[in-house]
Amino acid sequence: MRQAENHLVRSLPLFANVSEKHFDELMSTAFLQRFPQGITLIREGDLPDFLHIVVEGSVELFASHDAHETVLDILKPMTTFILAAVIRDEVYLKSARTLSAAQILMIPAQAVRDVFDQDPAFARALVNELAARYRCVVRALKDEKLRNSTERLANWILQEDAHQGNKHQIALGIDKRTLASRLGMTPENLSRNLAQLSKHGVVNSGHDFIIEDIDALRSFAKPNSLIDQ
Amino acid sequence: MRQAENHLVRSLPLFANVSEKHFDELMSTAFLQRFPQGITLIREGDLPDFLHIVVEGSVELFASHDAHETVLDILKPMTTFILAAVIRDEVYLKSARTLSAAQILMIPAQAVRDVFDQDPAFARALVNELAARYRCVVRALKDEKLRNSTERLANWILQEDAHQGNKHQIALGIDKRTLASRLGMTPENLSRNLAQLSKHGVVNSGHDFIIEDIDALRSFAKPNSLIDQ
DNA sequence: CGTCACTTTGATGCTGATCAAAAATGGTGG
DNA sequence: CCACCATTTTTGATCAGCATCAAAGTGACG
Structure with missing residues (x-):
């Protein structure tokens, strides 16, 4: 792993207070690997060999059952996955599959468990990370069960605007098919829901969404700090 | 806390390898409290004072938003909650609220965090427990997104039969209103879904469900080890 | 300027929620 | 033991949300 990425990884909360020795132990056996878009990184039902961390690009977590597939989460840097x-x-x-070209840091599972037992700072950080991931799933479950698809979209737009610096202009970055899946709806429904939101201050301009009346959008979306991040 | 319960708690995986000193430290500040049915134990949005463990009875986890409420889980002994x-x-x-009269062990949150930092065995056990709880939520989310309500009911019956010793006769224990809520459907729909399942080997006899043809039920339910426990 | 992929629009059907009412169940007191 | 009442459960009718299938529109790019 190159120096630049090593430094990036070192600065993650997960490794913040880990001793140099233990950090080196983790990294000495780790791979930083590039993947093209659309590669399946892990398959449900397999046993874990590595802890994965998205360093660059984006990764989609999904699950299948009886010929149906659902997107459970979309991950951006720097996020761990399959920690549990x-x-x-x-x-x-x-x-998990790559949604774009991506760089993934892979740390052997056994090394993670070993250092957990030896380094209290790592143990603390890891349990904090896992608790954070747990809370994300709970939020997702609440979003799914307590809101309809138009409300999920409205809140996603509000959140994404906040992430992109409250410019009231949101660059999509992913195609609408993927966004629809992420939000638990079909592409057709996303389209119809966007049409609905034009009544609530959102305009769809090519690959951007523009918020023309954030108060109207907020009052429709009813954002909730116990569901949204 | 009485000796009997102390022993029960001591034998939980969470405390299995914890040193006597640290176990006593946790227990010395803990309460074992009885609650009647229907008591709200914690309210979303509040800060945690205690780690809770269901010792007896059952507890419902739920969440509200915009005049809607949804049941997220039903807990039986011995399960921790609000660990994250x-x-x-x-x-x-x-x-969280009690579904029946219940006994809850409450350990001060600060004590949990303190012992976590001092006792590696407790740290290991706690992260294991949290990972297990994480996986439960993921299973619940998959169940919700990948199955319709009749399939959820069919799989619940299969699971409950296994828990109750494969007698092919399942005692409900809770009223159908609560079961419906647990399974993410209205009582009306539970009733209709049960009628549906009579085509697939399930008979509804008073407060029991009877599986008359488990192969038919299995083939309809399509149980999946990556969704069901 | 034509092709291909993506997106939108339209028509239709399934799933599950809601409201209303009937039926079944269970407990209580005469 | 039975009649009565309250509660739970079931049944029926209707409606909203979302999926699916089909077709038309849009835009990027060779």
Whole structure:
């Protein structure tokens, strides 16, 4: 792994207070690997070999059952995934594939468990990370069960605007098909929902969404700090 | 706390390898409290004071938004809850209320965090428990997104039969209103879904469900080890 | 300027929620 | 033991949300 990325990884909260020795132990066996778009990184049902961290690009977590598939999350840098499976050494419950070209840091699962037992700072950081991931899933479940698809879209727009610096102009970055899947709706429905939101201050301009009346959007979306991040 | 319960708690995986000293430290500040049915134990949005463990009875986790409420989980002994909020010292994302009279062990949040930092065995056990809880939520999210309500009911019956010893006769224990809520459907729909399942080997006899043809039920339910426990 | 992929629009059907009412169940007191 | 009442459960009718299939529109790019 090159110096630049090493430094980037070192600065992650997960490794913040880990001793130099243990950080080196983790990194000495780790790979930083580039993948093209559309590659399946892990498959549900397999046993975990590595803890994965998205360093660049984006990754989609999904699951299948009886010829149906659903997107459970979309990850951007710097996020760990399949931490719970690594800790328990049990099969993955989700699959993962790259949504764009991506760089993934892969740390052998056994090394993660070993350093966890030796380094209290790493243990603390890891449990914090896992708790954070847990809370994300709970938020996703609440979003799914307590809102309809138009409300999910409206809140996604508000959140994304905040992430992109409250410019009231949101660059999509992904195609609408993927966004639809992320939001738990079909592309057709996303289209119709966007049409709905024009009544609530949102305009769809090519690959951007523009918020023309944020108060109207807020009052429709009813954002909730116990669901949205 | 009485000796009997102390022993029960001591034998939980969470405390299995914790030193006597640290176990006593946790227990010395803990309460074992009885609650009647229908008591709200925690409210979403509040900050955590205690880690909770269901010792007896059952507890419902739920969340509300915009005049809607949804049941996220039903807990039986011995299960921890709100572990993630305790670890991160952040507000609860769910509320909890007793579904029956219940006994709850409450360990001060600060004690949990302190012992975590001092006792590697407790740290290991706690991260294992949190990972297990994480995987439960992921399973719930998949169940919700990948199955319709009849399939959820069919799989619940299969699981409950296994828990109750494969007698092919399942005692409900809770009223159908609560079961419906647990399974993410209205009582009306539960009733209709049960009628549907009579085509697939399930008979509804008073407060019991009877599986008359488990192969038919299995073939309809399509149980999946990556969704069901 | 034509092709191909993506997106939108239209028509239709399924799933599950809601409201209303009937039926079944269970407990209580005469 | 039975009649009565309250509660739970079931049944029926209707409606909203979302998926699906089909077709038309749009835009990027060779």
